[in-house]
Amino acid sequence: MRHDSVLGTLTVAAVLCIVCSVIVSATAVSLRERQESNKVLEMKRNVLVAAGLFEEGDTVEELFGQVERHLIDLSSGRVVEDGEVDPESYDPRTAAKDPELGVEIDPEKDLAGIKRRGKYAFVYLVRKDEAIEQIILPVYGKGLWSTLYGFLSLRRDGRTxxxxxxxxxxxxxxxxxxxDNPVWKASWSGKQVRDESGRPILEVLRGSVSAEDPQAFHKIxxxxxxxxxxxxxxxxxxxxxxxDGFGPYLEQLDR
Ligand SMILES: Cc1cc2nc3c(=O)[nH]c(=O)nc-3n(C[C@H](O)[C@H](O)[C@H](O)COP(=O)(O)O)c2cc1C
Incomplete structure (x- = not known):
């Protein structure tokens, strides 16, 4: 077969395609494990960031040693018992789409605009001398263009x-x-997001919070x-x- 023939060109192109696709697939497969562990590490880093425990250059794994992770049943607020669901394989995003592990949210209650959520969610606790010091909750919901994913950390009262x-x-x-603005995020610290009865009371205003406003403690x-x-x-x-979210869990902590 002549190298400059049509058949020769097509053969070279086909062989090149096959070789490249094998290389790309092999790389993707071999990197999957590392991608997964990086995802877990990044999640841990974000929990630490919300809790104000992370400084650039710190070792995430070492710092995360002080954080307890619990998988909870959102509807009852209780911590999931051994054997009920495997926390190691539970992924709230995949669970939301799963007919068994996810639930549809009543549109009237769906303030976050997410339509479905997992039945279970992780909560993270930081303790000091046995007592809970921070409760870090995963939160997400619709903005303008996208779903925003974040962590909200509350003090031990479950309100601040x-x-x-x-x-x-x-x-x-x-x-x-x-x-993502650090100044705006810092303005949340000390704000009350639930009232004495546990009702969510946070308001993000259109404009700035007035220093004279007696209700400024729950406004951003x-x-x-x-x-x-x-x-x-x-x-x-x-x-x-x-x-419909962490209310039942926080109420149990209140008691
Ligand atoms: C290119 C472009 C990007 C925008 N991005 C956002 C955005 O990320 N979030 C948002 O709330 N509004 C965004 N807006 C503005 C909204 O369309 C809307 O006007 C605004 O939320 C109204 O808020 P305002 O009353 O504070 O202006 C964007 C507008 C344009 C033209």
Whole structure:
């Protein structure tokens, strides 16, 4: 066969395609394990960030040693018993889509705009001398362009914010993307997100919180030019702190 014939060209192209696809597939398969472990490490880092326990350069695994992870049943708020669900293989995002492990959210209650959620969720606790010091909750919900995923850390009273972080979203940089602004995130610290009876009371305003407002303790400045993202953040926090989210779990901690 001549090298410059049509058949020769097609043969070379076909062989090249097969070789390349084998290389790409082999690389993807061999990296899968590392991708999975990086995903877990990144999740741990974000939990630590929300809890204010992470500084750049710190070793995540070492710091995460002080964090307890529990899988809870959202409807009852109780910690899942051994053998009920395997926490090692439970993935809340996959579970939400699963007919067995997920539930459809009543549209009237679906403040976060997520339609479905897993029956179970992880909570993370940081203790000091046995007593709970921080409760870190995974929260997510719709903004303008995307679903925002984050962690909200509460102090031991289950009402006061210790920290917040969003680790995944596709909001516009400079507008909704300001959810990542460290100054804005710092403004959450000390705010009350649940009242004495456990009802979610957080408001993300359109504009700034007035220093004279006696209710300022449960209000956060809105992100300018990003009212929809701001409203999304308010709604997702309201949802996850409410009776359909972590409300039952937090009530058990209250008692
Ligand atoms: C290119 C572009 C990107 C935008 N990105 C966002 C965004 O990420 N979040 C958001 O709430 N609004 C975003 N907006 C603005 C919204 O369309 C809407 O006008 C705004 O949320 C209203 O808020 P405001 O009353 O604070 O301006 C964007 C607008 C444009 C033109």
């Amino acid at each position: 914010v210790s920290g917040i972080t969003f680790y995944e979203h596709k909001e516009t940089p400079g507008l909704g993307g300001e959810v 400045d809105g992100l300018s030019g990003a009212t929809i993202t701001s409203r999304g953040v308010q709604n997702l926090i309201q949802y996850w702190l409410g009776s």
